Amino acid sequence: GENVEQHPSTLSVQEGDSAVIKCTYSDSASNYFPWYKQELGKRPQLIIDIRSNVGEKKDQRIAVTLNKTAKHFSLHITETQPEDSAVYFCAAVSNTGNQFYFGTGTSLTVIP
């Protein structure tokens, strides 16, 4: 089955700096890669996603890049703010679309 590795497990940045979280996956058949944000005590929510036919996608301060050849994808957050503090999960989704394989999460702390 699919195996998703996520790094780093914890990340602290100063407010205004950029944060980068990286994920690798093993199954070349995976073709959908969403990112979920989970604030403390809350449910995970989708923040951005990318399909395998796209190399990069941006939404305001967040962007995701995908390298299918190397089987890795990354989340980039620019101009970080304290409200960006949360746990971020990457996922690789099976080509049937109904099995999500999540990474182990990155706890991001933005220091004011």
Place this chain on the structure above:
Amino acid sequence: KAGVTQTPRYLIKTRGQQVTLSCSPISGHRSVSWYQQTPGQGLQFLFEYFSETQRNKGNFPGRFSGRQFSNSRSEMNVSTLELGDSALYLCASSATGTLNEKLFFGSGTQLSVL
């Protein structure tokens, strides 16, 4: 629309007992999946149901089972509880569970096994 609802919010059980967790998806959603969340392990896939049929199952022992009803509500059962089963159990729903569909998560059931 009401969001995904999970009950109960908290559960305390002892080893050897069994437990049933409930998940009501967003109205109109027919796919329900379940995840176990533990510190350091992230979100681990348990199983996914669509139209009362289990379509996928993760790598969990047979003590973990589930079902889905005709109204798309789903239940998850864990028998012969072990200490290691202590975790936050999240369910998520989507319309059809097909590619590129967003998952909507519930708030979870926090299970503590003593």
